Amino acid sequence: MADDAPPNPTTVAYLGPAGTFTEQALFTQPDLVALDHVLATSIPDVLRRVAEGEVCQGFAAIENSIEGSVNVTQDTLAFEADLLIQREVVISVQLNLLARPGTTLADVERVVSFPHAIAQCRGWLAEHLPDAAIDASNSTADAARRIADGEGSTTAAIAPARAAEVYGLDVLAEDVEDHPENETRFVLVADDGIPAPTGHDKTSLVVFQRADRPGSLLGILQEFAARSINLTRLESRPTKQGLGDYCFLMDLEGHVADDVVADCLRNLHMKHGRVKFLGSYPAAGSNGDEVRSEASAAMQAADVWLGDLRGRITD
Secondary structure, eight states: OOTTOOOOTTEEEEEOSTTOHHHHHHTTOHHHHTSEEEEESSHHHHHHHHHTTSSSEEEEEEEETTTEEOHHHHHIIIIIOOOEEEEEEEEEOOOEEEEOTTOOGGGOOEEEEOHHHHHTTHHHHHHHOTTOEEEEOSSHHHHHHHHHTTSOTTEEEEEOHHHHHHHTOEEEESOOOSOTTOEEEEEEEESSOOOOOOSSEEEEEEEEESSOOTTHHHHHHHHHHTTTOOEEEEEEEEOSSSTTOEEEEEEEESOTTSHHHHHHHHHIIIIIEEEEEEEEEEOOOTTHHHHHHHHHHHHHHHHHHHHHHHHTOOO
16 A cells, blocks of 8 residues: 555454454444454554554454453553544453364363453363463464464363354353453544544543642542543553653543533643543443433423523623
8 A cells, every 4th residue: 555545444454363352343333344354463453554544444442341451452542543432332241162173171271362351261260170271362263263273182262152153163161251241342443533422422531640749630530520520431551651650541421522521621631731532432332322312302402492592682
């Protein structure tokens, strides 16, 4: 691709190979399924391809309800790439123990998978395979592919059911995750563009402190409290500039188009330090459409009410 050539608007990159949990999440979005798919070797590679214009969009995991943030995703967005979140997708985690046909659970001496997947199955592994060696792979599907390619008859992979279908493996055990309410959050990113407000939105930020002093975090949080803005996530991360130098990653309810959110961001930027805007986008959730519909109806009613009041202004 030439340096000045725009990315193909129908391409989306995500963590490969085929059969990853990321692919399973992407396949819940009909518009993304219809695009041309580019399989990347790692999450940083996904985001790099978007930032460098090789693809139009990227799709990556950013948070798990059990293990917390996927640091490689949030750190790349915070410190390395200037990308904007376009939407979030949340799906339940269902993991299985996969092996080559003919392998039994008693044969397994080694388990390989993506580190976050392994961490979500610690209890099951300790109970059922306490002596098995544990190794990391680039993705759950990469672990399944390696076994299918003949890595070992005593090795099993932790991966979603789709990986078993893709690579012709047997499912030795289903639902090996420790917590049945386990969910993973994914984000779709692009190098430009903020989706229009829907009435049920989320905004993501990184706030870098102007100075490390007592009360600095309190001052930041007071900007949200004073405007009754609900924070749905608050996490500190090292800025990689030195020990004790931290920034704050935040998700909040609302859209940058909302006056109260815009006023909050203005004050944060003016008083408390550098703010990196990561996007305003539709919030996920099973009742999202209902909330958006109610917000639209409420906005229309408010416009009628306000219009009536202004109509009473005398010359």
